[in-house]
Amino acid sequence: MKKITTLLLFSLGTYAFQAQSFIQAYQNRANLVTQSNITTLLQEFGNLGVKTTGSTANTNALNWLKAKYQSYGYTASQIVEDPFTFGSSTSSKNLIITKTGTVYPNTYVIICGHYDTITGPGVSDNGSGTSIILEAARILKDIPTEYSIKFIHFSGEEQGLQGSAHYVNSVVFQNSVRQLNIKLVFNLDQVGGKIGNSNVAINCESDQSGQTGNNAASLSVTQQLAACTTLYSPLQTVMSNAYSSDYMPFEAKGDIITGFYETVRSYNEHTVNDTFANVDPTYVFNVGKAAVGALQHFATASTSLLATDEKAVNHLESVKVYPNPTKDFLNIELPKDVKNFSLEISDMNGRLILNKENETKVNVSGLTNGTYIATIKTKDQKAVRKVIIGK
Template sequence: MKNYILLLVFLLTFTSLFSQTTSTIIAEVDSDTLLTTLEVLSGEKPSASFGTIPNRKTTVGKGVTRSYLEQKLASYGLDTEIINYRSTGNNVIGVQKGVKYPDSTFIICAHYDSVDDFCADDNASGTSTVLEAARILSKYKFEYTIVYALWDEEEKGLIGSFNYARTAKENNENIVGVLNMDMIGYDGNNDYLFEVHIGNNPINARLTDQLTQVLDESDLDIEKSIQIPGTDRSDHNSFWNLDYPAIFITEAFFNNDFNPTYHTSNDRISVMSLDYHFQISKLVIGTLSELAVLSNTSDIEDVIDIVFEIYPNPTEDFINLKKKKNVVITDIKVFSLSGRELLSVNPNSYLNIIDIANLESGVYFLVVNTSTKRFSKTFVKI
């Protein structure tokens, strides 16, 4: 038994290459929220504040879409801006300032304009994932600045992203990585294959490596196909042209699985594979979380021991969570190392006895949300 505990402690120290908070962030990506956003953006259902979004090719449709996107980003506490770069073009931007390197920026992006009615896959799919990233990551602090960008006029020749990248270059802005998503929801042959287009420039390797690591360490059921250099026909190319690091995440259109409804009004949510879209969203959001580096994650375990007593650890059938400070617990959850939610417990006021008898032996995260803060601690089940 002693050797077994030593092994578990070893595993605890070395197995999880990405941070435990990234695991919980991946687990927070919500399929219902993604679907609701897809329905609103593609005009299949009205939004509460702006009604039904018309065709995102039209001036009116793009205007309503912008209002919806900006309101969403602002509701997550981000600084938002609509950049009117020319009479027909407006990018929507949300900024989350980094606490350690505020002048170094990671961009997660997608284009929101379209060529026809609906256009769910192209590109409500990528746009909804940018909003989901903002919803989740805005609750945390990161060392690097994150820009959530929704481009206009991609369909007219990458014009919105080109204007943004050129202005950034002129202002000497330090963009350290761009994750572009365009058409990430179609999987006609149901093989869960997706593509990462990485260009020819070695400066893109760090982005590819980080995405690969998160994919390998997680329990996502999607398979990547690296394309070198890949296509230049989406917004990442605006950044490639100015030697900013960028990669392009998309469905398997170089692997004989092209969306047959492309650029028609048949590009509907019903043609998409929602679980495929959900899993790619988790991967990209997890990758961004790692790249942008969560701030003071190393403090989390110290802080939790001031607020709670968690015992015994290692344990067998139960783990106790006792309050030492007067905080309001909103929920208690147990996650696997790869970020899968395994248990959710209704909090009691003072002492919470969490039944873990059904868990296999191993290392887990106990995550406690209070009204003001999130706490996380690893424990060992023998």
């Protein structure tokens, strides 16, 4: 995916007239995005290899996605494969998961991103968006929303938006007749950042070209997206233009689009460097919180504090592991109520390298340079962090 680089920076005050009121239930659910889940999903996505559309790895990624939704409790009737073919013989599938709304069941908020990659494993482009969509689906599964939500994972994006174009032209429309009433399309593409960059802001994309009739509406929902981002995440916002990703076939048919894209561009996309080692999981985690907050606003989620929201939060998620990158020692800062814990450090192949009990300052000077996974465990909770060793 390529993006234009001319951006317009707006303070929140610029679009404060459209800012949403803070809703505690929305914040509670945004807080259910966990760093451990995001880190694990990014790593698993990377381990699936180069997921070129039509390849075995691409099919494996589809099956991995399906298994995730099944583990979240989505039923077979909610999980639909959408096959398509392009060129002479390239075939792949989109994956669509539908959560039915309580008031407007036939009007859909679409949250989408592509899972195909080229050249590298594509952990940022677009394992990052893929991971966030999975977390949003997990968290909102049993939360009533007035509008229906479709969680869509497109393939064929890297070959020219093939999967999303097929979906729009063959499912949303059939014989040029609209079949689905879409409230808006919220696209997530390349929101992984890069370790070492200042990943404190996110681009909020609106449609200011193409079909002019939907430009004003796109700007409005993107202003709402930016406002939700500042309400439910620590990220700053940058207003940007939509360009060359899976929301564009929808835009061409007059639908309202918005999206997220990393602000400080990594430039690892479409290269062998788009790996787990180079992505910033904390940035993806923060974008995930913003996305879950905004998706609730767009779909009009329940504002009540439901039992689902009151599940015990994993307090171990607040653990701090620093410095990162590190050379000789790794400090573990735990919540005050945690007394007994273990630290496991594994390499990228899952091989256990180091195992310590109740040590808050760990000597890692014997580890070679590279990326590792640190897992902090108590009796019933765990937290996962990416750790970089650099001498």
